[in-house]
Amino acid sequence: xxxxxxxxxxxxxxxxxxxxxxxxxxxxxxxxxxxxxxxxxxxxxxxxxxxxxxxxxxxxxxxxxxxxxxxxxxxxxxxxxxxxxxxxxxxxxxxxxxxxxxxxxxxxxxxxxxxxxxxxxxxxxxxxxxxxxxxxxxxxxxxxxxxxxxxxxxxxxxxxxxxxxxxxxxxxxxxxxxxxxxxxxxxxxxxxxxxxxxxxxxxxxxxxxxxxxxxxxxxxxxx
Numbered sequence: 001x002x003x004x005x006x007x008x009x010x011x012x013x014x015x016x017x018x019x020x021x022x023x024x025x026x027x028x029x030x031x032x033x034x035x036x037x038x039x040x041x042x043x044x045x046x047x048x049x050x051x052x053x054x055x056x057x058x059x060x061x062x063x064x065x066x067x068x069x070x071x072x073x074x075x076x077x078x079x080x081x082x083x084x085x086x087x088x089x090x091x092x093x094x095x096x097x098x099x100x101x102x103x104x105x106x107x108x109x110x111x112x113x114x115x116x117x118x119x120x121x122x123x124x125x126x127x128x129x130x131x132x133x134x135x136x137x138x139x140x141x142x143x144x145x146x147x148x149x150x151x152x153x154x155x156x157x158x159x160x161x162x163x164x165x166x167x168x169x170x171x172x173x174x175x176x177x178x179x180x181x182x183x184x185x186x187x188x189x190x191x192x193x194x195x196x197x198x199x200x201x202x203x204x205x206x207x208x209x210x211x212x213x214x215x216x217x218x219x220x221x222x223x
Contacts, residue, residue: 060086
């Protein structure tokens with residue numbers, strides 16, 4: 001039922017005119033669209049909140065790199081940080097639960113901060129074991145495979161003649177076999193030299209160091 005209020009309209013000459021109807025109910029109806037908009041906004045907010053909660057529940061803790069780690073270096077607690085990621089079939093980061101199996105292993109490649117850690121980033125678990133020595137070997141470009149040496153490679157260290165000098169023929173030229181821990185290079189072109197950190201049997205360490213200092217070593221990668 002609509003209630004109509006009336007008031008008299010007075011003309012400029014002072015005479016009264018007919019009543020004018022005012023319908024408050026119609027004015028109240030104009031605020032209904034605003035109420036519907038407010039309700040819709042509230043509904044959207046609730047749906048967004050629930051969606052965020054569901055999305056966060058799908059995230060899981062994984063291992064990421066906290067600071068730069070050179071290839072061949074041993075991975076320590078300080079090198080790792082925890083990241084939260086959503087499940088994605090295209091990603092295979094190492095879960096936080098496997099952290100103990102990562103510590104002590106070596107980096108197979110240079111690791112950069114902020115990257116997720118995956119199994120292909122990891123090399124050998126031990127660095128130098130009992131009965132082993134770590135020696136530095138520097139060879140020119142012609143004495144090592146170009147771009148083929150990687151941490152973890154097994155190699156033969158072969159004694160060769162120093163440039164301009166004949167090699168003494170006193171048996172097999174192979175000094176020993178070893179495992180590459182780190183690889184670096186310097187120079188360019190024919191002047192490029194490769195620096196290796198190689199793990200060798202302890203008894204062969206002095207011979208390898210001496211031959212390297214005399215520029216009498218070549219490297220052969222063992223498949």
